Every structure is written in structure tokens, then in C-alpha cells.
Amino acid sequence: MTAAGTEGRRSNRRGIATRENMLEAAVRCLASGDPGAVSASRIAKEIGATWGTVKYQFGDVDGFWAAVLHHTAEQRGELPVRTDADLPLRERVSAIIETLYAGLTSSHSRAIENLRAALPSDAGELRRLYPRTAAELSTWGDSWLQSCERAFADLDVDAARVREVAAFIPGAMRGIVSERQLGSFFDLDEARRGLTNAIVAYLEHSGRRVNP
Template sequence: MADVAAPARRPNRRGQATRENMLEAALRSLASGDPGSVSANRIAKDIGATWGAVQYQFGDADGFWAAVLHRTAERRAHVFTPADSDASLRDRVAAIIDTLYDGLAEPDSRAIENLRAALPRDHAELERLYPQTAAELYSWGQSWLAICHDAFAGLDVDPERVREVATLIPGAMRGLVSERQLGSYADLDVARRGLTNALVAYLQGAD
């Protein structure tokens, strides 16, 4: 999956258009869920380009996947708007859960899940083989923590509990989204309400 190549070059206008086309093609291909789509070489062929053209734009597969992750991060930068200062804790938790429940079913999210499934699970191996991709994923995690801390700004909640909740929510929401995609018999509206209630109680509670 990883290919070694020369460093990526700064594109001119024509090169920027080619770069944009490659990134969009990558997201479409990855969103299909096909494990074989996690191939920069295959994506290049899908749009009639060569592996050399990908190398010219991104340097190597690591640079390509890092750019794909960065593109989706840019698109989702404004999904989470600052919380209304008058919003209750429950409203703020529910807003995060609802936004993720909808967003994780979007094509970009499916594309990233497929890409992540093909990358090494071990952090040391990921950082060794795909250092730029690993750095982008780490940046995502830090941005998410900042989003959650901002979401509860102005409320009397323990920052450490906010960190714990922020770490929990993405995995919990992926589980609910997976249930929806699989056609669960469970009432997922009830599940979301239950998760909201549990998180609110934890953030409000004392030891």
C-alpha cells in the first residue's frame, strides 16, 4: 500500500486542479468501502493518471493519504459551531451526538473509515510507515478535544470529564451508526437519548 517516491512539489494552477481531482477521486473511491480502493496507484488509474503523476503532486502514498485526511478536515471545520452561551448542558451534549450521528453516515466519513481500516493499527508502525498520515490523524484527535472543550465552555463541568467524554463519543457513535447501517431492531432514537442522558449525568455528577 505504501510506495516511496520523491517529495511532493508545490503545484501551479494546473497542478492544483489535478491535485483537487485526485483528492476527489480518492474520496469517491474510498467511500465505496472496497478494501482494494486503498491504493493510490489504483485511484490514479481510475482517473486516467499515472502513479508518477500522483508522486509529482503528493510525493508518495503517505503524502496522498495525509492530503485526503486534510481535505475532509477542511470540509468539516465548520460543522461544529460554537455553542449558544445560554444552551443547557443537555442541549450541548445532544447537539454533538446528533451531529456525529448524521455526519458519520456521509461519504467523506465512510471514505476515512475505509482508509483507517487499511492502515496499521499499531501507532509505532503507522508513524514509521506513514508519518504524514499519522500526524494528520493525531491532529484530528487534538482538534476534536478542542471542539468538545469549546462546546462546554461557560458551564461548570470538570475538564477531565469532558476529556473522557470526548474520547468516548466518537466510538460510541460509530457503533450506533453501524447499527443503523446493518438494520438494527433496536430503537436508535432511544439509544441516542440514553447516551445523552448518561453523558449529562456523568458531566453533572460528583465523585
């Protein structure tokens, strides 16, 4: 019984190692930017595995992409949020902008961008064809919104405006990061300061406004 139990634990460890190797291989392949890298079979071959191994570990390609997204989210962790009572609004906004500016150039971010570009852009179609992947992406949006709400919860800001800001910041930062990658004629330090200033002006004391 002991020998059988030991063998079972070893087999389980091998399975976990195979799963982790496949997820890391997926990130490496997807981060290359090659559209052809968005292939579970190709990624499996990168570590000498088979499509059968993918199905055993993840069920199907939808399960595989959902697991890749979950893996990158675990590696990234939550957005660091400082809510010190004496931390000014400007510093909180600037911290979010700079965190995204650095994070969006990581290999995990490049992998995610390549994967999302290959998936259906229509939300309904994505949910129909890749329900587990769509569900994982949906949790990202919820987590991001919650992080932004926590970042400003103790300040005099309007909750609706915080949600609006949370909705546009990722796209705005992807645009600035794209400018850096393509080679911009603009001062991107100035661009980030301008975005920070605009957000601060929009949020500052907005909690006092009277809704019509």
C-alpha cells in the same frame, strides 16, 4: 515575460486542478468500501493519471493519504459549537451527538473508515510507516478535544470528565451508526437519547466535586 508568466499561472492552475481531482477520486473510491480501493495507483487510474503524477503532487503514498485526510477535514470543517450562556448542558450534548450521527454516514466518513481500516492499527507502526498520515490523524484528535472543551468551557463541568467523554463519544457513535447500517432491532432514537442522558448525568455539576 508576460506570456511566460501567463503560461506559468495556467500550469499552476492545471496542477491544482489535477490535485483536487485526485483527492475527490480518492474519496469516491474509498467511500465504496472496497478494500482494494485503498491503492494510490488505482485511484490515479480513475482519473487517467499515473503513479508519477501522484509522486509529483504528493511525494509518496504517505503524502497522498495525509492529503486525502486533510482534504476531508477541510470539507467537513470544525464541529459546530454553540456556547450561548443560556444554552443548557443537555442541548449542547444532544447537538454533538446528532451532528456526529449525521456526519458519520457521509461519503467522506465512509472513505476515512475504509482508509483507516487498511492502515496499521498500532500507533507506533503507523507513525513509522506513514508519519505524515499519522501526524494528520493526530491533529484530528487534538481538534476534536478542543471542540469539546469549548462546548462546555462556560459550564460547571469537570475538565477531566470532558476529556473522558471526548475520548469515548466517537467510538460510541460509530457503534450506533453501524447498527443503523446493518439494520438494528433497537430504537436508535432511544439509543441516542440514552447516550445523551448518560453524558449529561456524568458531566452535570461535576466541576463542584472534590478530587481525592
